[in-house]
Amino acid sequence: MLAAARAAFAERGYDGASIRAIAGAAGVDPALVHHYFGTKDALFLAAVQAPVDPDEFLPAVLSGPPEERGAAVVRTVLRVWDGPGRPAALALVRSAVNHERSAAMLREFVLVKIIRRVIGSLDMPREEREARGALVASQVAGLVLMRYVLRLEPLASAPAEEVVAAVAPTLQRYLTGEVTLPTRRD
Amino acid sequence: MLAAARAAFAERGYDGASIRAIAGAAGVDPALVHHYFGTKDALFLAAVQAPVDPDEFLPAVLSGPPEERGAAVVRTVLRVWDGPGRPAALALVRSAVNHERSAAMLREFVLVKIIRRVIGSLDMPREEREARGALVASQVAGLVLMRYVLRLEPLASAPAEEVVAAVAPTLQRYLTGEVTLPTRRD
Structure with a gap:
């Protein structure tokens, strides 16, 4: 079942994959x-083997005011x-x-379980949310990598709050600030 | 020789590894x-198996004015x-x-061959250069990953110049703007 689920989510994305089709494939x-x-x-979540369930910590991120969301994310x-x-x-x-x-799979996880929820609460068109979310993901992913x-x-040994202070303004700009938004070319 | 070089660079860093010691180990x-x-x-460069020699393109990055360096890097x-x-x-x-x-090895490559040269031309203390360089590397690495x-x-299909417009202000702030710098704790 998990193998079928991974194939379905990777190939058709979260929205396109149905439990009925996954069960059929399995x-x-x-x-x-x-x-x-x-x-x-x-x-x-089981298919991605996510180390944590974003639903456990996202409410805390989203409970603060929008202008502090960058810091909350980092x-x-x-x-x-x-x-x-x-x-x-x-x-x-x-x-x-x-x-x-x-x-x-990880792209779908970041998109569906994290970006959509962090940005979903901000009032803006879907394309803008996707673009801002991808920019946020780029800074967060690179921070983790480094x-x-x-x-x-x-960055490796600095106290968490120093890293938050350095990077939060970047995320805040991507989330709610002035940004020239990149657009998809299919 | 390359295996000995990789071991030496990874264990002692670029500065700490000597050709004499590498030759001895080989x-x-x-x-x-x-x-x-x-x-x-x-x-x-040979040990890292770098796809390009930064010396070939860094002069172009560094030839422009410091306030356009963020865009030049992206x-x-x-x-x-x-x-x-x-x-x-x-x-x-x-x-x-x-x-x-x-x-x-990649950390040494990013540090020695890219960060030092991009930031080396800016007049500031070594610790500040390292911190700003690491922040730049975090945004660049995450952009590449996404x-x-x-x-x-x-981000995957957007025209390069749109990505430059979105991300360059982040790099410019990390390079020359106001940043609370993270500090190393050994």
Whole structure:
């Protein structure tokens, strides 16, 4: 079931993949998928092997005022990566960099479970939300890469709050500030 | 020789590794290393398997005025990644994410061959240069990850100049603007 779910989410995206189709590909009854995983959301989390469920920490990020959201995002990312979930998070990044399908899964995870919720609460057109979300993701991903993977100093050992102070203004601009938005060319 | 060079650069860093020690570890005469690679710099480039030699494009980045350096950095990164060097650059990133030693090599490469030169021309204390350089590297690395590895839209397909317009102000702030600098804790 998880293999079928990974294939479906990677190929058709979160929105395009249905529990019915995943069950069909796995040769089981859709009721069995529901029995094991409950919702499509829970099946997706299990398929991605996410180290944490964003639903556990996103409410705290979103509870503050919009003008402090940049700092809240950085602080939360560092808390997850400085916590016990780091090995699993690192495994997820490694897998995404190594395999196209894992990259597609992680992209869907970042898009559906994080960006949509962090930006979803801001009142703006969908295309603007996607563009701002991708810019936020680019700074967050690079921070993680430098602090936890390449371990480039001083980012590797600096106290979390110093990193928040340095990077939060960037995220705040991407979230709510003045930005020339990149547009998709299909 | 390359294996010995990789071990030395990863363990002792670019500054700490000497051609004499590398030759010793490889069981050859230092003159042979010089004969094959010329300088320590050239040996380092070969050991990293860098897709491009930063010396070829950094002069163009550094020739403009300091207040346009952020845009010049993004433009140059996109030119390299949109060019024929992408597969080799991707291989470098994959290797760094998978192996500690490769991560150390890439960190040295980013630090010695790129950050030092881009920021080296700005007049400020060494610690400030390192902190600003690491912040620049974090945004650049994340942009590369989202545009070329995860292929997150609209960053994946947006025209280069739109990406430059969106991200350059971030790099400009990290390079020369007001930033609370993160500090190393050893």
